Amino acid sequence: MMRSWHWVVAAGGLGVCAIGCGDDGSSVSAVSASLGCESGTLGASVTHVDLEFDGEMRSYELHVPPSYDGVTPLPLVLSFHGFTSSGLVQQESTEMNGLADREGFLVAYPNGLYSSWNAGSCCGMSAEMNVDDVGFTRALIEDLGARGCIDELRVYATGMSNGGFFSYRLACEAADLIAAAAPVAAVMGVDDVTCTPSRPIPILALNGTGDPLVLYDGGGPNGSPSVAESAAGWIERNGCTGEPFVSYQNGDATCETVDQCDAGVSVTLCTIEGGGHCWPGYPCRLDGLGESTTDIDANEVMWELFESTSLPQ
Secondary structure (H helix, E strand, O other): OOOOOOOOOOOOOOOOOOOOOOOOOOOHHHHHHOOOOOOOOOOOOOOEEEEEEOOEEEEEEEEOOOOOOOOOOEEEEEEEOOOOOOHHHHHHHHOHHHHHHHHOOEEEEEEOHHHOOOOOOOOHHHHHOOOOHHHHHHHHHHHHHHHOOEEEEEEEEEEEOHHHHHHHHHHHHOOOOOOEEEEEOOOOOOOOOOOOOOOOOOEEEEEEOOOOOOOOOOOOHHHOOOHHHHHHHHHHHOOOEOOOEEEEEEOOEEEEEEOEOHHHOOEEEEEEOOEOOOOOOOOOOOOOOOEOOOOOOHHHHHHHHHOOOOOOO
């Protein structure tokens, strides 16, 4: 069943060349790859990195695709785990490494202090202690850039649950570094007044109507907003106009997009009817979180956005 919306949704141009395309229409990858950089110490053997930040020893798991040569800049996807989880679990449950190998991008799976992220109203000790996770993310990108060859115009954020909440926060506070964000099973945990991104930023959200933790119609963690309210906020921030159109439809999964937004960005909402607190396309990690779906693959859909999106120059 398709839902009707009273807000406009937009995506960073699913399947089309949006921000960062070459003047001749060439892809972001082709333009960026011509830049090159010096070979660093990064390689396939580097799978875990410790990083001191703000007086704490932090860390992230890392996947380097076989195509990495140390000279050609590759895109970077930051994938943030859920509350009580870890980078390793996020790596295993999302199975994004296979896509990274096929498409040629790096994936970092950061580890949150106290197994949580400070995403504003959510969740756990990191939020209660006001941990500077945005600062940590900036430090991680800088650290990875010093170790190897990343395309700094093509860094993206996604995450599951608490990690999805946090990817929303990064879109609010680090739009100068994050080219696009794709939260999964999450809503906004940052107040609308304090979310003031430095530029329009593409957003792609994936949510299930049967999620028992992050309630689709709102009222979840700490009275969190509904999925529709979260999307509507980004539509307003991005200056989007016009009516949403269906950009993906298969079985229980429907994505609606509006791409008439400032700076050519977009906001897309993918709704899975009856879907639980799961990473779409892959089995739910724990029992009692509802049903997943094979009608849409979260990795594939978000990569369609990411591969066509770059920071403006």
